[in-house]
Amino acid sequence: MTRPIDAWPRVVFEGLSFRSPAPGGPLFLMDPQDIRAVFVDEADAFTQGAMFRRIMRPVWGEGILTSEGAAWRWQRRASAPAFRPAHMDALAPLMSGAAQGALDRWSRGGRVDFSQEAARMTFDVILDSVLSGGEDFDRASARSRIEGFLSRNLSPRLSLYMAPDRWHEGRSLPAAPGAESLRRDVDAMIRRRRSAPPRGDLVDLLLQARDPETGRTMDDATLRDNLLGFIVAGHQTSSVALTWSIFLASQHAPTASRLRNEVAEVAGDAPIGPDHVGKLVFTRQVVSEALRLYPPAFQLYRVCVRETVVGSHRFRPGDKVLIPIYALHRHRRWWRDPDVFDPDRFAPDQPAPDRHLYMPFGAGARVCLGAAFAMTELVVMLATLMRGATFTVDPSHRVWPGTAMEMLPRGGLPMTVELRTQRRS
Ligand code: HEM
Secondary structure, three states, X not given: OOOHHHHOOOHHHHOOEEEOOOOOOOEEEOOHHHHXXXXXXXXXXXXXXXXXXXXXXXXXXXXXXXXXXXXXXXXXXHHHHHHOHXXXXXXXXXXXXXXXXXXXXXXXXXXXEHHHHXXXXXXXXXXXXXXXXXXXXXXXXXXXXXXXXXXXXXXXHHHHHHOOHHHHOOOOOOOOOOHHHHHHHHHHHHHHHHHOOXXXXXXXXXXXXXXXXXXXXXXXXXXXXXXXXXXXXXXXXXXXXXXXXXXXXXXXXXXXXXXXXXHHHHHOOOOOOHHHHOOOHHHHHHHHHHHHHOOOXXXXXXXXXXXXXXXXXXXXXXOEEEEOHHHHOOOOOOOOOOOOOOHHHHOOXXXXXXXXXXXXXXXHHHOOOOHHHHHHHHHHHHHHHHHHEEEEEOOOOOOOEOOOOOOOXXXXXXXXXXXXXXXXX
């Protein structure tokens, strides 16, 4: 399958806007001021579009990801406190536990496909944090059912979303196989958790979530749609980001040794815990740079719903906008040595990049709800893995970003793993 980024012309990496020649195709925007207008100043004129909701609702239901207007606003307000950075730091032990679990699996070293290993680690994290510690599920069968569900539904549906409007005319949408049984499982877990003593985890925080303006709480169906949405939004994206972070660290010996020195200084050989996360400053820089070079959400779409003007562009209802995040993050005009891996761009003494230029988590009111979750997870896992092992990419494998709808390396990431130390138990 061709990657959308292969169809992007050079101008997307160098210019400020580009009109797709396809009939009804989107306007690409690469000027941070215009992007700010779409996501912030004129945000009510641009939505993800009716097509997005039509396609995704059978999979995600009516949660934050697929709602608009008042239905979105109260759910977002109610959930936001559960995703505060302080709560995320408290999840560090289960995140380092998932990475340590991988090191234990590789105890004899050898060859692995790191992209599959990363998927397993981030799945363990999401299962433990979002699905009640997984104790209500058989972990292995939950993984294969959810992964099967995602591969049957997510990428194919995202491709439909990108298809031109005329393609959709007169066609009905395919059903979402597996959605009903997954919903039943999560419903059962929620019922059990409502009557169980609180554990103070993310599920508890969401069970108690309340819109601060109206006091409204989530009923079981809304909570279930959101929990499933968090799995879909947070599993694959984090796994892609972890894969590229390890790839880049494995390619740059000075980065690998700075990472190891930092972890040794901050945590010694103890498991990475809540007190270490904020101190792993260089580790966070590496993750930020990996998200710049290989953004898991490599493009964002919006559809205009009321006439408006953005910079020199006039939009009418139905017009489409595409923000080519991958190109924006490597744009010739905005970055020094755009294709070079340089984590020091994100050093604390450097000016932070414009938030409408560097936007791996999106921007504006619909910025990723799980950004702090993902950053904590990636920092904790990168630190744990780099301390515990040396990773060498199979020299015969050409590492190339991007299958059709994901930023994963094509053909996986075959690596040799050699364990370095075992942490204190
Ligand atoms: C590296 C990992 C991640 C990346 C790169 C990422 C990226 C994004 C982006 C770009 C958006 C905005 C989409 C748009 O504007 O159309 C988004 C939204 C969202 N993300 Fe993430 N995400 C990540 C991890 C997570 C995690 C771990 C969770 C939950 C546990 C999560 C939950 C969400 C939700 C609920 C939204 C929708 C927010 C709204 O519409 O109000 N994400 N994400």
